[in-house]
Amino acid sequence: MTVEGFEGPLDLLLELVEERKLDILTVRLGDLADEYLARVRALDALPAEEVSAFLVVASRLVLLKARSLLPAIAPAEEEDEGTTEEELRRRLIEYAAVKGRATALGDRLRAGERAFHREGGAPGPALPPRGGRVDALAAAWTKVLALAARQTEEDIVAPAERYSVEQRTEELETVMSEHEQVTFATLLGDRPTLGFAIVTFIALLDLYRRLVIEVEQDALFGEIVVRRKRSAS
């Protein structure tokens, strides 16, 4: 939702006030109409629904400016809620508070000072679990499905399988006991993740260090051939 550094129409207005070091409590918001419009115009490539949110605020500002220039047209007899300067100011102040809180929460996250709970469980011999409620299980599944259904493309960060070097070393040892020689590419498989490739590489180094294998590479960036060492016990 971030648009050119702004979180939304109120954020843009707040930014203008702060840039000019104006007092949010007393600034004549109508005076900011021209600058606001200029900024909105500069925001190209906005999705239509977001443009409208910016235009709503822009039109309020223009209206406020018009009223200050032509006092005769103000006040309208039946003001729409949200069209008065005070209403807009109230929203801006509220938004400023929210932004401050969001910043404070973000600071806490960055500080990394989070708490952890204990998953629980009595020490000592574990008794087989009893008393599970199947409806609670089904409800949990329904909740997960409902959340998963909302996943958009960008949400799907395929969580990489985590590999341990130890486990991978064992696997490679098995492979090398079965094959005289293999290429590094074969060990990586079709579509290796970066993590998998790194762990495989470290495991190979370990085997090399322990004199289980020999490694050959004819050219820079060439195929790496892994060969079982003859003297390997």
Next chain:
Amino acid sequence: MTPLARAIEAVLFVAEKPVSRGELARVTGATPKAVEAALAEVGARCEETGLRLAHEGEDWQLITAPEQAPFVAAYLGADRLRLSPAALETLAVVAYKQPATRAEVEAVRGVNCDQTIYTLMQRRLIEERGRRETPGRPILYGTTWEFLECFGLTSLEELPSVMTPEGVQVGRTAEAT
């Protein structure tokens, strides 16, 4: 520590989820009033240790102290939580105004909050809290235990208070309507 405080500490230690004051009274055979005093004792003792006593309303849980996070994360291999500024804004509105509907969050932020609310739900930072009994019966959202945990808070009262443009320090309670 009093015997009751010790018993309560042991029960909270084995519990895998927050335990209500009533449940603590039931399993220890003490009065809710005595439980309250004992909880205060457990909480005070924790202050000198690597643990904290957290609560949301009447539900209590032992957690690790926020400053121990680096060590515990190193042990658990836990990932660092990251949120976009937009998601943090939505979370700030929900946390300080809860329970809040999506429309209320959007009114404050001035933008559509569908996606950020979904992100926060998926991260289990907010959850549904029933519906507001107004036309359309909109869903109400509130923060979760995970939220308190991720931000190292022992209760909602600890939410950072922020200076408003009017120069007033406001925390959550001042904001509650």
Next chain:
Amino acid sequence: MTPLARAIEAVLFVAEKPVSRGELARVTGATPKAVEAALAEVGARCEETGLRLAHEGEDWQLITAPEQAPFVAAYLGADRLRLSPAALETLAVVAYKQPATRAEVEAVRGVNCDQTIYTLMQRRLIEERGRRETPGRPILYGTTWEFLECFGLTSLEELPSVMTPEGVQVGRTAEAT
């Protein structure tokens, strides 16, 4: 308490299994000797509380004090399936999609499931079911017969079918890939 003793207490608190002195030294960045002194401090401190520091050789664990057993038993009670909401969600995904890898469970839940999978294994609700023959050969998980007994099911086909967000009734078999 010294900072190191606090850090060690916090790590032992979240650990569900004994932690070796070496591991404690690694996650706290302290020397094994310093860890030993800090463990003595944690142990001495626990004496006044409802917890105890137990060890077997070089492996250390926080447990509840023996005299608190009646209260702990009263809490754990007849309902012995003590799972956090997060662990229950992970169990639901494994139950309905099994066999599933951790990455698959995480893709559906959208959050890291390391801890909850470990908890469910400890509780013998899920178990390893070989490996998927893809790069990395990830471990496959499925539910145990203890799971069936715990939930009063005679077979996995008895898992209630649920309505997907698209409004389709799905049982376990329909969901299996």
